[in-house]
Amino acid sequence: MLVFHKLFKGLIITYTFIHTIHIFSVFIYGGFLFVDVLFLSKMKQTLNDEEYKKARESIMMHVRKVVPYALMVAVASGLFMITQVFGEITDNSLSAFQIMLSIKAFLASWLGIRGINQKLFGINPWVFKSHLFPFSLVVVIILLSQLMYI
């Protein structure tokens, strides 16, 4: 009994730890998209093309070292968590929680695969050229992450 109790407690501590990592990595990735779409794009209003390019690059050179990896950590930690919380499929049908979590995981994996393609293989499809599309996906993912518990 004591062994099971210890194992169970260990799993809860691990889950909480990975969950915290998930939230921080999502915070870093989503935070950048938020700042980029809502604020950095506004630099165009006061800077000319040349200045804008220079100012943006001086920020992006640091962003590239952190943000793509935050997305990869978010996906990896998410994949661990989904194995723990998805639960059994009963009566051959998915619960509302399972459906929303699956949609969320699909959209997040899409972002993740695209991030890995861009970072490691230099492949960048047109839908992701601007950050507005990934930003919108993140908004939907965050909403699903909350609504799935209702």
Ligand code: HEM
């Ligand atoms: C394949 C990729 C992913 C999977 C499988 C996944 C899975 C999960 C799971 C299972 C939870 C529930 C954790 C819990 O409440 O115990 C969760 C929470 C969450 N995820 Fe993900 N996730 C992934 C990627 C992402 C990405 C890319 C984002 C956003 C950019 C994101 C945003 C969130 C948010 C905001 C929460 C809610 C955290 C909270 O309320 O405590 N996830 N995710």
